[in-house]
Amino acid sequence: MTVLKRFAPAKVNLGLSVTGILENGYHTLHSLMVPLSVGDHLEFRPADQLSLVVEGADLPTDERNLVYRAARAYLDAAGVKSGVHITLYKKLPLASGVGGGSSDAATTLMALKTLFPSDLDLHPLAKSLGADVPFFLVGQAALAEGIGEKLSPMKLPQIHLVLVNPGTEVSARDAYLWLDQTGQFTPELPLRDILAALHNRQEVPYFNALEPAVVARHPEIGEVLQALQNHHLISPMMSGSGSTCFALAKSQQEAEEAVLKLRKQFPASWCTAAHTVS
Structure with a gap:
């Protein structure tokens, strides 16, 4: 059975400016974001249905979990009729400002594209899941602008x-x-x-x-x-x-x-x- 192992890096903001708020309630940002050498780990196994297990934290394993929602979004958008069993090994603290959930979600999108190849653009899916999720598709430091969706890779x-x-x-x-x-x-x-x-x-x-x-x-x-x-x-x-x-x-x-x-x-x-x- 194919087992795909992936690392989901944490991030820090090397500066975070909130320049204003839009009529729809979203905030406009100017932030330098960088991925780190610490993070969570995930494993993916093709299966008949979508399922999620979390080790290391007391988190929901259904649609309340961002990893589950990311997997569901990809499988539906790609027209995949089967599923995947995901194990999330949670190493990062929860609700802590280092992007753990967002990174896990982005990593899930990229892993499923490997397991179930398609020509889908992952960025719209990532954006629909959360403001920080698209950053983790970049794979390097990036300047985030707009509501966080405008990303410019930085060296x-x-x-x-x-x-x-x-x-x-x-x-x-x-x-x-x-x-x-x-x-x-x-x-x-x-x-x-x-x-x-x-x-x-x-x-x-x-x-x-x-x-x-x-x-x-x-x-x-x-x-x-x-x-x-x-x-x-x-x-x-x-x-x-x-x-x-x-x-x-x-x-x-x-x-x-x-x-x-x-x-x-x-x-x-x-x-x-x-x-x-x-």
Whole structure:
């Protein structure tokens, strides 16, 4: 029996500007997104029907799960009469701003196109599943604009990071609602300056428009950001809608040493070293 194994990378936003809100309720964004060396794992086996098993997290295994919806969308659009059995090995924390569910969904679309070849364009399917899903089809760093659907691939140096999630689940819907309540939309990211700082491993002039309102409601996220600063890591920031925070390190060794210290400081947190992938 064919078994297809796939890795679904996490992402961080190296800056997230929310420039406004449209009449339909969608927000306009300007964000530099990068895939990481940490993520979830999935296995796919052709089967008579569609089914999903999740290991490592208490998640639904029906249409409430984005992986299931992605598989259903592809099978229907491609006219596949059979199904697939999917096992999702969940490694990333839930509702944490690192795109785990979106990555799992995009990985599912790509895997099913391998198992059941068709000439389908995956981008419309990905867009229908969520704003971050199309990014994970790109396979490298990308500048996201519009409502996140306009993606421009970017070449970046490899970046070493430390990620810490305090265990707080923050829904993207809440984070954007809290921003709307303040009305504090932000200008586009200073992309040229950000890229120069990344190349030179200097403090990076990025920002996350969602961070102030989320940290105001979840002070434990602010404590993590301060700890990253105290360990002399570069430019701590919350990723996406939170609650995962990250900072840059000058080397893999520096990142791993910081992780050992942070795990002692935050023993109940998810803490790991990672690097960007392309």
